[in-house]
Amino acid sequence: MILVGVWxxxxxxxxxxxxxxxxxxxARGRPALVxxxxxxxxxxxxxxxxxxxxxxxxxxxxPEVLPLAGVRLAIDPLSGVFIAVTGAVTSCxxxxxxxxxxxxxxxxxxxxQAAVPLFVxxxxxxxxxxxxxxxxxxxxxxxxxxxxxxxxxxxxxxxxGEAALWYAVMTHLGLVAILSGLFxxxxxxxxxxxxxxxxAELSPAMRSAVFVATFVGFxxxxxxxPLHVWLPRAHPEAPSHVSxxxxxxxxxxxxxxxxxxxxxxxGGGPAWWWLLVLAAGAVSALYGILHAVVAxxxxxxxxxxxxxxxxxxxxxxxxxxxxxxxxxxALAGVALTAALLHxxxxxxxxxxxxxxxxxxxxATGTRDLDALGGLRTRMPYTTGLFAVGALCASALPPGNAFxxxxxxxxxxxxxGSVSGLAGVVLMPLAVAVIALSAGLAVATFVKAxxxxxxxxxxxxxxxxxxxxxxxxxxxxxLAAGCCLALAxxxxxxxxxxxxPVLAVVxxxxxxxxxxxxxxxxxxxxxxxxxxALVLAVGAVLALTRAVMVRRSRRVARLWDCGAGPMSAxxxxxxTSFAExxxxxxxxxxxxxxxxxxxxxxxxxxxxxxxAFHARVPxxxxxxxxxxxxxxxxxxxxxxxxxxxxSVHRYLAFGFCVLTGxxxxxxxxx
Amino acid sequence: MAGVxxxxxxxxxxxxxxxxxxxxxxxxxxxxxxxxxxxxxxDLRKLMRRQPITPxxxxxxxxxxxxxxxxxxxxxxxxxxxxxxxxxxxxxxxLFAVTALLTLGSVALALAGLDTGTAFxxxxxxxxxxxxxxxxPTILLSVFALSVPAGSTNLxxxxxxxxxxxxxxxxxxxLLAAVALVIVSIAETGRIxxxxxxxxxxLTMIHEAMxxxxxxxxxxxxxxxxxxxxxxxLGLLAGLFAPWGIATAGAGPxxxxxxxxxxxxxxxxxxxxxxxxxxxxAKLRLFRIPELLAGSFLMALLAVAASYFLA
Numbered sequence: 001m002i003l004v005g006v007w008x009x010x011x012x013x014x015x016x017x018x019x020x021x022x023x024x025x026x027a028r029g030r031p032a033l034v035x036x037x038x039x040x041x042x043x044x045x046x047x048x049x050x051x052x053x054x055x056x057x058x059x060x061x062x063p064e065v066l067p068l069a070g071v072r073l074a075i076d077p078l079s080g081v082f083i084a085v086t087g088a089v090t091s092c093x094x095x096x097x098x099x100x101x102x103x104x105x106x107x108x109x110x111x112x113q114a115a116v117p118l119f120v121x122x123x124x125x126x127x128x129x130x131x132x133x134x135x136x137x138x139x140x141x142x143x144x145x146x147x148x149x150x151x152x153x154x155x156x157x158x159x160x161g162e163a164a165l166w167y168a169v170m171t172h173l174g175l176v177a178i179l180s181g182l183f184x185x186x187x188x189x190x191x192x193x194x195x196x197x198x199x200a201e202l203s204p205a206m207r208s209a210v211f212v213a214t215f216v217g218f219x220x221x222x223x224x225x226p227l228h229v230w231l232p233r234a235h236p237e238a239p240s241h242v243s244x245x246x247x248x249x250x251x252x253x254x255x256x257x258x259x260x261x262x263x264x265x266x267g268g269g270p271a272w273w274w275l276l277v278l279a280a281g282a283v284s285a286l287y288g289i290l291h292a293v294v295a296x297x298x299x300x301x302x303x304x305x306x307x308x309x310x311x312x313x314x315x316x317x318x319x320x321x322x323x324x325x326x327x328x329x330a331l332a333g334v335a336l337t338a339a340l341l342h343x344x345x346x347x348x349x350x351x352x353x354x355x356x357x358x359x360x361x362x363a364t365g366t367r368d369l370d371a372l373g374g375l376r377t378r379m380p381y382t383t384g385l386f387a388v389g390a391l392c393a394s395a396l397p398p399g400n401a402f403x404x405x406x407x408x409x410x411x412x413x414x415x416g417s418v419s420g421l422a423g424v425v426l427m428p429l430a431v432a433v434i435a436l437s438a439g440l441a442v443a444t445f446v447k448a449x450x451x452x453x454x455x456x457x458x459x460x461x462x463x464x465x466x467x468x469x470x471x472x473x474x475x476x477x478l479a480a481g482c483c484l485a486l487a488x489x490x491x492x493x494x495x496x497x498x499x500p501v502l503a504v505v506x507x508x509x510x511x512x513x514x515x516x517x518x519x520x521x522x523x524x525x526x527x528x529x530x531x532a533l534v535l536a537v538g539a540v541l542a543l544t545r546a547v548m549v550r551r552s553r554r555v556a557r558l559w560d561c562g563a564g565p566m567s568a569x570x571x572x573x574x575t576s577f578a579e580x581x582x583x584x585x586x587x588x589x590x591x592x593x594x595x596x597x598x599x600x601x602x603x604x605x606x607x608x609x610x611a612f613h614a615r616v617p618x619x620x621x622x623x624x625x626x627x628x629x630x631x632x633x634x635x636x637x638x639x640x641x642x643x644x645x646s647v648h649r650y651l652a653f654g655f656c657v658l659t660g661x662x663x664x665x666x667x668x669x
Numbered sequence: 670m671a672g673v674x675x676x677x678x679x680x681x682x683x684x685x686x687x688x689x690x691x692x693x694x695x696x697x698x699x700x701x702x703x704x705x706x707x708x709x710x711x712d713l714r715k716l717m718r719r720q721p722i723t724p725x726x727x728x729x730x731x732x733x734x735x736x737x738x739x740x741x742x743x744x745x746x747x748x749x750x751x752x753x754x755x756x757x758x759x760x761x762x763x764l765f766a767v768t769a770l771l772t773l774g775s776v777a778l779a780l781a782g783l784d785t786g787t788a789f790x791x792x793x794x795x796x797x798x799x800x801x802x803x804x805x806p807t808i809l810l811s812v813f814a815l816s817v818p819a820g821s822t823n824l825x826x827x828x829x830x831x832x833x834x835x836x837x838x839x840x841x842x843x844l845l846a847a848v849a850l851v852i853v854s855i856a857e858t859g860r861i862x863x864x865x866x867x868x869x870x871x872l873t874m875i876h877e878a879m880x881x882x883x884x885x886x887x888x889x890x891x892x893x894x895x896x897x898x899x900x901x902x903l904g905l906l907a908g909l910f911a912p913w914g915i916a917t918a919g920a921g922p923x924x925x926x927x928x929x930x931x932x933x934x935x936x937x938x939x940x941x942x943x944x945x946x947x948x949x950x951a952k953l954r955l956f957r958i959p960e961l962l963a964g965s966f967l968m969a970l971l972a973v974a975a976s977y978f979l980a
Binding site for chain 1 (some may be wrong): 717720724736741759760769773780783795796806808813816863881886966977
């Protein structure tokens with residue numbers, strides 16, 4: 001249908017217009033102008049995406065835009081899902097950004113304001129790319145614009161520069177992996193458009209090499225362990241609406257890449273590909289949520305939760321690929337529906353959570369949960385909206401993530417007899433991983449909400465917090481509304497995913513009315529569960545009204561076992577809340593505690609000062625990346641000796657390399 | 670529909686009695702006279718008459734938890750096949766949804782504990798969610814094991830399948846899953862050896878620490894909900910592993926009444942056994958609980974593996 005194209009091109013044009021307005025417009029009111037246009041662009045993109053999911057396709061071939069390769073775009077139902085998600089997240093984040101940039105809190109400069117719509121445009125282009133060169137170009141555009149945005153606050157905090165460096169290096173190493181994989185693919189296929197790649201006949205070894213290379217690259221963008229190290233650094237340091245865009249929209253495109261290349265272009269493959277995907281997902285889910293549960297930095301906690309959720313999506317993708325290669329299309333359909341639904345659900349609640357975290361940061365100046373608390377009276381809207389996001393993120397009914405995780409579990413459980421020995425051993429383990437990560441997610445978000453927003457303020461800054469301006473609350477409320485819609489009306493969402501699922505596997509297995517799996521293997525109705533909950537709570541309320549003899553409530557001091565009055569310093573903090581879990585998973589997390597005792601000068605027994613530092617370092621970073629960086633440093637220092645400043649020596653290097661290359665060529669030819 | 674109403678009423682009215690029976694069994698075994706099985710109901714009546722108190726500095730979460738906790742328990746009571754398998758709500762929530770709903774209640778209480786801002790409230794909440802997180806894998810794997818023979822996770826289907834093939838109940842799958850589920854039910858309901866419902870020693874308590882600030886009607890609601898959760902989990906165990914006497918579709922009023930009596934008997938026997946075993950056990954140290962739960966997890970994993978190899 002031509003309609004998809006119209007909406008899509010309109011969205012891209014709006015992004016371009018917003019960028020132009022940012023560069024040319026007046027400094028006064030720039031955020032409002034750019035933000036408003038970007039909200040519109042997001043809405044247009046969401047419409048285009050939904051239209052594409054409904055079956056409308058669109059293609060474009062623009063040979064004159066890029067020399068040599070040209071730009072080739074195509075939107076199918078699968079790209080539609082990711083375009084729609086990106087568009088919806090953009091609308092919420094851009095609306096929020098208008099308020100965020102007020103009174104000098106958020107970035108209002110020309111470059112950062114222009115980078116947001118360009119970043120959005122690149123994220124809209126990636127799922128529409130239909131040739132290798134277009135994909136790589138838009139992928140790199142996405143990396144650079146997001147890098148600019150991560151760097152937006154580098155003058156205020158030193159940590160920003162370091163985070164951006166990690167991000168730049170990791171994202172480009174990922175690009176190298178994707179580039180080498182896709183170039184090898186295109187070279188053996190004899191053409192670079194996706195249609196030619198689909199038709200290509202490759203040797204099994206070549207196909208596996210392409211898959212593994214692209215998987216590594218895409219997984220690094222999705223924040224999959226052990227390539228996740230940039231994510232808990234870059235997401236917290238970016239301005240909060242950019243964090244939301246990155247965490248809710250950009251990481252999804254890593255999953256899109258795996259799906260597009262693995263299931264669509266390569267058309268599935270041996271089972272071990274998908275078991276690899278599944279294993280990477282399982283490790284990420286557990287590792288991510290374990291770090292989230294002990295994190296005391298609110299935005300770092302959310303970033304680790306992104307790693308967890310992308311891990312869950314990868315479990316779904318891996319299961320879908322595994323079932324599809326084994327020929328069980330209905331099961332593959334259920335697993336893929338679950339994975340895509342989880343992408344959508346995660347985008348919705350992660351947007352709310354990151355935006356709310358930004359409001360807290362703006363109001364209190366800190367992201368440290370140990371210094372927050374008591375925000376429910378000072379910031380009632382933010383608290384309520386964060387509560388919605390936290391409920392959804394902890395995968396409990398009536399939240400939206402519960403539905404996608406239920407579908408995911410169902411697809412794994414039904415696999416039983418069909419998947420052979422590998423399935424019999426791995427599927428129960430995958431179920432256990434999902435269950436443990438769901439349980440830990442509950443603990444994580446009880447901590448984030450309970451410690452961050454309830455109880456009493458743990459610092460003067462938290463006690464003096466003020467509610468955010470209406471635009472920010474509006475952005476959050478929009479995202480929370482999406483969460484509720486997804487949670488209460490999956491009946492509308494799940495059928496819409498039928499076509500995207502059918503685009504890559506041959507069955508769906510989920511029926512439209514409520515959520516009933518093929519063959520009566522399970523059924524829930526999230527709408528009715530929510531209704532029953534409301535009804536039951538109402539009944540209990542009515543009951544209490546009926547039996548209550550003395551109606552007035554009396555306000556009294558906290559009893560606290562007769563102790564008190566307690567000061568806010570005696571409250572449980574995020575660190576103490578997570579301590580039991582940290583102790584249980586001691587061997588995995590390897591926390592570091594330093595006790596620094598300074599004795600008085602007169603006697604070693606008189607203590608003057610005790611300093612205690614506890615932190616949970618990222619073990620993979622410690623064990624894997626730090627040694628690598630040390631080696632790179634070492635090599636760099638040694639290589640200095642080669643460059644001693646003598647021009648003669650440099651000329652000699654050039655001469656040697658040139659002749660060496662010529663000799664090698666002569667030998668090969 | 671009549672069966673569902675009967676179930677909810679039975680759970681709502683009968684669960685304090687179950688707690689009374691369990692306390693009485695315990696008292697007799699310890700050589701005490703005991704307060705009689707009606708004591709929990711007398712306690713509830715006493716609490717309901719008292720003026721509700723709002724501690725200074727608490728907010729809406731603290732007020733909402735006493736409503737949410739019994740609310741979730743009532744929803745679960747209407748979907749679990751205690752009296753009848755032919756609930757019209759069977760397609761609404763399966764075994765996953767039931768466990769998630771019970772978790773939702775615990776989460777509400779944990780948040781209320783944090784909301785008080787006291788050290789004990791935070792301590793209880795922290796311990797509660799720790800146990801909760803570690804219990805989850807066992808529950809879901811047991812569900813997995815039980816759903817393999819039935820081919821469905823819907824409670825009605827599982828119970829019907831088990832009732833039709835009674836021999837499957839003594840298979841290793843069912844026995845392992847039963848042991849695993851018993852352990853996690855004990856953990857979820859806060860009984861010995863995970864938590865001691867009779868303790869008021871601050872450093873050892875989990876559930877009690879979260880409810881310390883509640884008084885009057887609020888406390889009555891929470892006590893009532895805790896009793897309901899206990900009888901629901903025991904009823905679920907009875908239904909899954911001894912599925913006889915549960916009314917099926919098209920059963921008349923008499924059959925429903927018989928089914929109600931049968932389930933009440935089964936749950937009372939189970940509760941009595943639980944209370945009797947508690948007399949001979951001590952509470953575990955908090956940091957030994959993960960080992961217990963890891964053991965139950967292993968059994969659940971073995972149950973799933975066995976379900977494939979025996980199928």
